[in-house]
Structures are given as structure tokens and as C-alpha cells.
Amino acid sequence: MTTNMDVEPGDDLKLEIKQLIMDTLGITDIRPEDVDDREPLFGGKNALTLDSVDGIEIIMALQRKYGVRLNDQNLARHIIQSIQSIAEFIAREKPVV
Amino acid sequence: MTSITTFQHKMGAHCESGTVTALLNHGGLNITEPMLFGISSGLFFGYFHKHKSFTFPTFIVRSRPGDMRKNSQKRLGVRYKTFSFRDPVKGTAVLDSLLEKQIPVASQVDFFYLDYVPTWERVHINVHFMVIFGKEGDEYIISDSYFPKPVKLPAESLKRGRFAGGNMSPKGFLFYPVSIDTDIDLKEPILKGIRKTCFNMLSLPVPFIGIKGIRMFARKVTDWPKFARDTEHLSHEIMKINILLEDQGTGGAGFRFMYASFLQQAAPVIQKPDLLELSEEMMLIGDKWREISLFAARIGKNRDLGSDRLQELSEQIMDRADAEEQFFQKLKRTIR
Numbered sequence: 263m264t265t266n267m268d269v270e271p272g273d274d275l276k277l278e279i280k281q282l283i284m285d286t287l288g289i290t291d292i293r294p295e296d297v298d299d300r301e302p303l304f305g306g307k308n309a310l311t312l313d314s315v316d317g318i319e320i321i322m323a324l325q326r327k328y329g330v331r332l333n334d335q336n337l338a339r340h341i342i343q344s345i346q347s348i349a350e351f352i353a354r355e356k357p358v359v
Numbered sequence: 360m361t362s363i364t365t366f367q368h369k370m371g372a373h374c375e376s377g378t379v380t381a382l383l384n385h386g387g388l389n390i391t392e393p394m395l396f397g398i399s400s401g402l403f404f405g406y407f408h409k410h411k412s413f414t415f416p417t418f419i420v421r422s423r424p425g426d427m428r429k430n431s432q433k434r435l436g437v438r439y440k441t442f443s444f445r446d447p448v449k450g451t452a453v454l455d456s457l458l459e460k461q462i463p464v465a466s467q468v469d470f471f472y473l474d475y476v477p478t479w480e481r482v483h484i485n486v487h488f489m490v491i492f493g494k495e496g497d498e499y500i501i502s503d504s505y506f507p508k509p510v511k512l513p514a515e516s517l518k519r520g521r522f523a524g525g526n527m528s529p530k531g532f533l534f535y536p537v538s539i540d541t542d543i544d545l546k547e548p549i550l551k552g553i554r555k556t557c558f559n560m561l562s563l564p565v566p567f568i569g570i571k572g573i574r575m576f577a578r579k580v581t582d583w584p585k586f587a588r589d590t591e592h593l594s595h596e597i598m599k600i601n602i603l604l605e606d607q608g609t610g611g612a613g614f615r616f617m618y619a620s621f622l623q624q625a626a627p628v629i630q631k632p633d634l635l636e637l638s639e640e641m642m643l644i645g646d647k648w649r650e651i652s653l654f655a656a657r658i659g660k661n662r663d664l665g666s667d668r669l670q671e672l673s674e675q676i677m678d679r680a681d682a683e684e685q686f687f688q689k690l691k692r693t694i695r
Contacts, residue, residue, distance in 0.1 A: 315598075315656040318605060322653065333616035333645070334372045340507060 271349035279324075279348050286323040287316055299345045308344075317342055324348070330355045361458045362493030368502040368509045372617050375427045376401060377504025378465045378488040383437065385463055387541040390435075392504075394545070397621030398552040399430035402614050403559055404683075406567045406576040412526060415586050415596050418576055418603060420613035422559075424486035424527065428465075428534060430555075434548040438538040443530040447522045450531035451514070454491065457535070463492040463502075467529040468520030473503070475510040485527045491517075549625045550694055556618075557691040560683065570684045577676035581669045590662055597672075598659035604652040612652070615645035622690075633693045637686065644682050651675050 280294035283303075292309045301308040304317065312320075320342055321332045330352060332338040341351045366385050371377020371392050376399070380392045396402070399422070406418045422430075431437050444450035457464045470476065470487040493500030498511040512520075521531045560569040567575050587593035604613045619641035626634035654675060658668045 313660075314606075315601070315653070315660050318601070318649070318653045318656065322649065331616075331642075333612070333620075337370065337372075 271346075271353040275353060276345050276349045279345055279352065282323055282327055283310065283320055286319050287312070297345060299349075302343055303345070304343070320348075324352065328352050328356045361455075361461075362495070362500055363458070363461050363463050365461075366463045366490070366492040366502065368492075369504070370507050371504030373401075373421075373614070374488045374504055375424060375486075376617075378490055379428050379431055381490050381502060381504065382463060382465055382536055383431070383435075383539060386536050386539040388435070388437075388539050388543070389541075390545075391620075391624060393617050393620035394549075394624050395427065395431060396614070396617050397556075397625060398434050398545070398548045399427040400552050400555040400559065401427055402556050402618045404569055404572045404576075404613075406572040406579070408567070408575065408579050408582075416579060416583060417599075418572070420603065424467075424488075430552070434551050435543055436538075436540050437536050439534045440537045441532070441534040443532050444522075445530070447518050447531065450521060450533075451518060454533060455494065457533070458491065458494055462535055463490050464533050464535045465489070466491050466517075466521060467532040468517070469523035469525075469529065470520075472516050472520035472523065474512060474516050475501075475503070475506070483523070483525065485523060485525055485529055487520075545625075546629050549629050553625070553690060553694050557687050557694075560687045561691065570680050570687070573676060573680035573683060577673045577680060580673050580676065581666065583669070584664070590664065593664055594659040594662050596659075597655050597664060600655035601652040601659075604648055612645035612648040615641055615648055619645060629694070631693055637690055637693065640686055640689075644679065644686060647675075647679055647682065651679065 276299055277294055280297045283289070284292065284294060289310065296309045298308055303310055303312050304314075317338070321338055325331055332341060332351075341347055367381075369377070369381060369384075371380065373392070373396070376392050376396045379399075380390060380395045383390055383395070401422050402420075403422045404418065404420060406416070407413055408416045410417075428439060432439060442450075442453055444453070454464065454466070465488055467485075468487050468489065470484040471481045473481070473487070489504070490502040491499050492502055492509075495511070497514050499514060499517050501510050501512050503510055521529050523529060563569050565571070583596060584593055587596060619638045622634045622638035622641060626632055626638070651672070655672060658664055658672070
């Protein structure tokens with residue numbers, strides 16, 4: 263298996279991740295475009311304010327959709343900080359078919 | 360100012376294995392955190408339904424604090440120098456003199472006093488480990504494997520953390536390796552580590568340890584409401600299943616993912632390609648533990664704690680016991 267070396271994620275990927283999070287958590291009252299890419303998802307001023315249970319749901323959803331494993335919880339905590347950091351991780355780690 | 364510039368900070372999955380690995384790497388031994396974890400038989404399971412140290416039933420998913428250092432001593436032939444103190448002044452003086460000598464040193468602390476940890480994450484855990492590798496003015500430079508970069512901690516906070524009271528109090532405990540065989544062949548340590556883990560999980564004649572412990576957890580979790588003061592208390596304890604499996608530096612799914620990485624790395628060293636397949640199987644076992652932690656967190660969060668839900672949780676845990684029993688029997692046969 264190889265991984266992408268180009269780590270700069272595109273807007274399409276960020277939008278897709280926002281939609282995935284909202285679908286996974288059943289959030290219907292916010293539009294994906296209202297979610298700031300760089301604001302913290304946990305405890306920040308983002309339109310999405312998530313908790314640690316939501317965090318595990320997101321990790322599992324990312325694994326299912328993109329085939330990326332986020333096994334290490336310490337690392338996961340840093341990666342799922344924001345849409346930007348998730349997108350950078352996916353762009354870097356998603357297996358190239 | 361003292362800073363050991365040759366010490367390299369690395370993030371780790373777990374504080375003790377991350378700390379010991381960092382010190383061994385600094386001493387010239389090329390070993391990864393999962394390899395250290397597997398060799399020192401870090402994977403474990405114990406269920407405590409009634410215990411004098413716990414006010415509510417609980418479980419552990421790793422060996423006792425300190426065992427990773429002790430087992431690395433036994434199996435890798437590393438010799439450590441250790442110190443405990445009653446007097447904080449003396450404890451600080453010894454730490455400072457080691458740093459002056461350019462020796463990075465591991466320290467046991469109460470996690471609660473680490474100012475660099477966000478306040479909402481701070482809890483009293485007396486068995487957190489980290490490496491201290493420098494001092495600038497009144498601040499120590501810390502390599503805490505939970506953080507991506509080195510951090511600074513005021514001397515007063517470190518003193519409070521090192522000399523906190525309570526169960527398993529650190530007593531200023533410090534350690535560092537004084538002798539490391541950097542050319543050691545890892546084959547025999549790997550085999551010994553796996554054999555001991557298989558023994559702990561399959562054969563220890565104690566009803567609450569290993570697979571027997573997972574089964575006891577599955578049977579007894581339906582009794583947890585009897586121990587709870589009210590629904591809030593029960594929901595808090597059920598949500599702690601998620602914390603014990605996923606947080607507290609477990610490396611994910613109660614250390615099962617870290618053990619899978621160990622098996623993957625061990626396969627070429629001991630020339631047992633079957634370990635690669637077992638590594639994949641352990642990953643899948645970990646995925647199911649993660650589903651359990653999510654299920655527990657969800658029903659706890661939603662206060663959905665009826666007997667049918669707890670029965671469902673019990674069945675999921677029992678399923679893990681069956682899967683791990685088969686897994687460790689296969690692992691034992693593979694390394695025979």
C-alpha cells in the first residue's frame with residue numbers, strides 16, 4: 263500500500279468530511295459551509311460543538327469511509343482537532359488505489 | 360540553563376511504554392514503543408467487581424504500572440538506576456544533578472499537577488510517567504509522550520506532582536538506564552514476552568484475570584446498577600468503560616491496536632509469518648472493543664441504561680472473551 267505525499271487537502275475533501283461528520287452525528291440544523299475549517303471542533307466557537315463520544319464516532323466513520331486507521335488515541339486527539347487537520351491527515355494517509 | 364540536546368522527543372501511545380522507549384532510544388537501543396510493549400507483556404485484562412481500592416467495579420487492560428520497566432530489565436538486560444524520596448528538597452537536588460550530568464531521567468507524577476495539560480483533562484492519576492531532559496530558569500523541560508512537542512513545567516508544579524499523596528503515590532520516583540545492550544537480538548525477548556502474555560490471558564488460575572476476567576466483566580456488568588447511587592452515577596461509570604478503553608494512553612481499544620503493531624513488527628524478527636495474520640486478527644478484535652466503548656459511551660450519555668441495554672453490552676463483551684480466547688490459543692500454538 264502507498265500513501266499520498268501531497269498533504270494539502272482540497273476544498274472538496276473538506277466539504278466531504280463536514281458532510282460525513284454531520285451525517286454520522288445526525289446533525290441537521292447546520293449547513294456544511296457554516297462550519298469553519300480551522301476552528302476547534304471540540305470546545306471552540308465552531309458551529310459544530312462536539313464531545314469525546316462524538317470524537318470516537320468520527321474516528322470510526324473516517325476509518326469506514328477512507329480506510330484510514332486512527333488507532334492511537336493521543337494522536338487521534340490532535341488529528342480530529344479541526345476540519346483542516348482531519349483533511350490533512352486523510353490527504354496524507356488515504357491509501358492510493 | 361541545562362538542556363540535553365541529544366535527547367529526541369517522540370509522541371507515544373502510552374506514558375510508561377513511551378517513556379521507557381524514549382530512554383532506551385536515547386541510550387542507543389533501536390526499539391519501537393509497540394515492540395517494548397509486547398516484549399514487556401504489557402497487554403492484560405483484570406476485572407475487579409469488589410476491591411478495597413475501588414468504590415465501584417472496574418477493570419484494567421494493561422499490566423501493573425512499573426512492570427514495563429521491570430520486564431524490559433529482565434528480558435532486554437537493561438539495568439536501571441532508581442530513586443525514591445521522602446524529602447522533596449533532596450528529590451529536586453538529585454534531579455537537578457542528573458540533568459547537570461546530561462542524563463535524561465524518567466519521573467513518576469500525579470497527572471493532575473501538569474500545567475501544560477488543559478484543565479478539563481486533568482485528573483488525579485499517580486502513575487503518569489514522563490522524561491525530564493532540561494531546566495531553564497525555574498522551569499523543567501519535559502518530554503511527555505502524550506504531546507507532540509516538548510513542554511515546560513514550573514518547578515513548583517513538578518514538585519507537587521512528584522510528591523502528591525494518595526494511592527500509589529509517586530514518592531518522587533525517578534529512573535534512568537545505566538546499562539543497555541544495544542546489540543541485543545530481540546528474538547528471545549519477543550518469544551518470552553508473547554509466552555508470558557498468553558499465560559496471563561489463558562492460564563493464570565485467577566477467576567478475574569485474562570479471558571476469565573473478560574467473562575466475569577461480561578456477566579457482572581448487568582449488576583452494576585446495584586452499586587450505583589442513582590442514574591447519573593451509573594451513567595458516569597458506564598461512560599468510564601469508554602475512557603478506560605480509549606483514553607488514558609491505551610493506544611486505542613484497550614491496547615489491542617498496540618499489540619497488533621507489536622505482532623506485525625515481531626513477525627520478521629522471529630521468522631513467523633503467521634504473526635502477520637494474527638496481527639490483522641488482533642486489529643479486528645480491537646475494532647470490536649472500540650465498538651463496545653462507543654456503545655457504552657452512547658448509552659451512558661443518553662441515560663439509556665435499562666436492563667436490556669446492559670444485557671446487550673454484556674453480550675458484546677462476552678463475544679470479545681470468545682474471540683480473544685481463540686486468538687491467544689492460536690498465538691500460543693504459533694510460537695511453540
